Each structure stands twice: as structure tokens, then as C-alpha cells.
Amino acid sequence: xxxxxxxxxxxxxxxxxxxxxxxxxxxxxxxxxxxxxxxxxxxxxxxxxxxxxxxxxxxxxxxxxxxxxxxxxxxx
Numbered sequence: 061x062x063x064x065x066x067x068x069x070x071x072x073x074x075x076x077x078x079x080x081x082x083x084x085x086x087x088x089x090x091x092x093x094x095x096x097x098x099x100x101x102x103x104x105x106x107x108x109x110x111x112x113x114x115x116x117x118x119x120x121x122x123x124x125x126x127x128x129x130x131x132x133x134x135x136x
Contacts, residue, residue: 065114073129075131075136076106076108076131079109079124079136081111081128083114083127084100086098086127087100087111091113091115094115094117094120095116095117096113096114096117096122097113098112098113098114098126099112099114100112106131107130107131107132108128108130108131109128110127110128111125111127112124112125112126112127113126121129123129
């Protein structure tokens with residue numbers, strides 16, 4: 061029989077995978093204006109998830125965090 065901790069870890073791992081998949085989906089969507097790339101960054105412990113835009117829109121530099129999600133104390 062599974063313990064409560066192992067069930068919680070499985071649920072947490074499912075959330076991590078779901079969050080990463082959602083961010084990858086949005087990263088693949090084309091940026092409407094300019095030459096801008098999107099990147100997904102995931103920390104080694106898989107508790108920080110970042111979606112970033114980087115590039116140029118006409119003469120303006122585009123660089124920034126679009127989404128930052130963190131799992132802290134078993135909560136997103």
C-alpha cells in the first residue's frame with residue numbers, strides 16, 4: 061500500500077510535468093511582431109518554471125519573463 065507521502069510526491073510530479081508541458085505549448089506559439097524567441101526554463105529541482113521572450117521588435121529589444129511559476133510548500 062502506498063503511503064501518503066509517496067502519493068503526494070506522485071501528484072507533485074504530475075503537476076510539474078503538466079506545468080512544463082503547458083509552458084512548452086505557449087513557447088511554441090509564434091510571436092506576432094518582430095524576431096522574438098520564447099524559452100522555457102526549468103530549475104534542476106523542478107520547482108521553478110519560467111517562460112521568457114527574447115529578441116527584437118523593430119528597433120526595440122524584447123527580453124523578459126512572461127510566466128514564473130514556483131512550487132513552494134507543495135503549492136503552486
